[in-house]
Amino acid sequence: MKQPVFPMRPLIALPFAMALLTPQAAFAQDIAADSGDTAWMMLCAMLVLLAALPGVALRLAGAASVRNALSAVAGNMGVAASVSLAWAMAGYSLVYAAGDAWLGGIGNLMLAHLAALRDGMTVPESAFVLFQMSLALFAACLAGGAVVGRGRAGWLTLFAPLWLLLVYVPIAHWTWGGGWLANVGVMDFAGGLVVHVCAGFSALSLGLIAGKRAPGKTDAHAPLLGMAGGALIWLGSAGSIGGWALGATDDAATAILNGHFAACAGALGWIALDRLLGGRATATGAVAGALAGIAAGAASAALVGAGGAMLIGAVAAAICRGIGGVPGRLTDDPARIFVLHGIGGVAGVLLLPVFVLPVLGGVGFESGIGLGGALLSQAIGVIVVALWSMAGTAIAAFLISMALPLRASPEDEENGLDAALHGEQAWDFR
Template identity: 65%
Template sequence: MMRLLPALPALLLAALPQPALAQVAAADSGDTGWMLVCSVLLLIAALPGVMLRHAGLANVRNALSVMTQGIAMIAIVSLGWGIAGYSLIYAPGGGWIGGTANLMLANLAALRDGLTVPESAFVVFQMAAALIAASLLAGAVAERTRLAWFMGFAPLWLLIVYVPITHAIWAGGWLAQLGVMDFAGGLVVHEAAGWSALALTLIVGARRQASIAGHSPVLALAGGALLWIGLSGLVGGWALGATDDAATALLNHHFAACAGALLWMATDRLLGARSSAMGFLSGALAGIAAIAASAALVGSGGAMLIGGAAALLARLGLALTRRWIDDPAQIFVIHGIGGLTGALLLPLGVLPLLGGVGFEAGIGLTDAIIGQLVGIIVVAFWAMAGSAIAALAISVIIPMRVTEEVEHDGLDAMYHGEQSWDFR
């Protein structure tokens, strides 16, 4: 009893009524962990995935150069994202552009408004999505462009093309207010990258000695397989938590990829070409680009339909454009046409009749189709115009193309040691 006397005041104080304290919102560790995992998956897709695919599709004398350009693009866009990109998209602003409250990633909240994850985790995930779009561009103009030009082009492309498109759709900007829907990047990532690639290929021109096929199909297949897996992080992460929507999105991502792979191979046969492993992966990636717009909003049947339709249209697009577009990695047909197809078919896939979640109250099928058409046209035009402006602006200082001699000998010699900054 004597031992309890010193503790008696504390016990009495604890028994008294206590004032109510406001509960401090805390991040959900499961949702936070899930978004970080999805971010890492996207980084794997952007670094070894895209780079291996592009290297395998290039001539053996240019494999290192296209990988170097991809690394440079990722490094510069990452820094640009931290300095201004995130703030200009997601900080409070207007319908056309965000604000400056988060420049240099200042003033990040402990919890992202409306979510169960820290804002820092949201920043990492959004940066990884931007890196996917940026990293694809190097493959479209491989084997003839200068590293120095690419390094100047990268930050301008981020600010002129990616930031306005992303703010307009994902941050509640003017396109979102018009009813444009894009769950996980069919428009923002895939269509924007694909149509930017088209603009670059037309401006830079064709290779003087274009290869019919890349030097290493095995490398290209390995990179494509990493993209198949890594891009699941884009649709899974945009569920913004470890939820049923995330699981649904992952399933539909895989179903669309499988349907796209088989439809591309079937189209090869119908066009009189041989089915190939490269075609299989191209079809899968076209299906993945298409389903990104609606991955958590459609049923399994709708996902298969969207993936297959995108691969069919992308393969037909390749047959029609191959003679006048020199795009070694097929960025335009796979991501540009694939993303466009998925965004266009989203209103049909969302219908409950096809297993979709249905539209919100007050939105009809016609309204949704019109909204998607507006989004598709605006993103395609903005991506091409913005990319052309950025490319031509930098070319005033640094020429886009290497010299004929360097292109003939291969660019890889320019990326070894002290010759890395050769401006020939």
């Protein structure tokens, strides 16, 4: 007789059931970076590099005389190259590696030991390094522009990495790297203080050290180039502001909108003042107002409402327009870096606490912080950054000048610095 087979089925299934009921070791799941946020950070870095390399270079070339335009671009390229390498060797580590309230550590020298994912973010640390490098490079290119028409391109190439380590790195760590300025409540969303105020006051110090250009060598030869460079800086500011949201988020879109509104209000405000005070508006004035608005709006881009961003840009442009001629009596700054970025940045940093109030459309303060305390913190930040930038720039300039003079020879200045760039001594390391 045929034996039934169904009684054996439970016995066969028993080992499988026991295996399923036995606790299993979980498979480790690697936390991966968000591809959208990573792509956003890389795009923002490229926009900032666009502002730094062709943007600042064209602005300086347009502000220089016809025989110094090539030298201005060459110096800009030398600064960009040397600062990028210095950032990789030590700059990033000294800003963001674990350290103390005054300076970061050495854990990431030569970009060693970068994490697969930056702490608290959805992007690889390498993408964060790239974005931060673009900001440092932009600030250095702005600061170096103060000596266009009389400074050696080779001197700038050597000066820029030392400036990065002595000036930019400490300020960035104090503000963004968990340093003591952040601990006293200084707010700077996207570089109004760290980038614009730092670069602007460094430019003032460098211009005072270099002295004014020779008589007859001070005319801007191509305002159109300067306007094109300013437009590229305007475009690139979307990267510096939007990138600080650290992802493709609503904060990024809000920050870019507010930064753009500040630039637009600054441009129109400058034109209006030109018309009221001088009788005629100028195209270069519109670009100047936009740059002042960009510098002012950087500190508060994601922290204020649209109306607050517009008012910040307009007020900063009015301040820069009103005092624009005063620094010109002290220093030769053809691209007006100190006025537009330095003074514009100061205005934005100090206006931030007012327009961050919820009643004016801002996000408000953290618990325990009031308007008076915030204003005091911002004032401390401005004073410290301005003084440190000027002093550190002077020290770096003195050290480099011991090996190579800052100013070109009187003969080269008379003939134009571009003449030397056609020969073998392009950067004139003599």
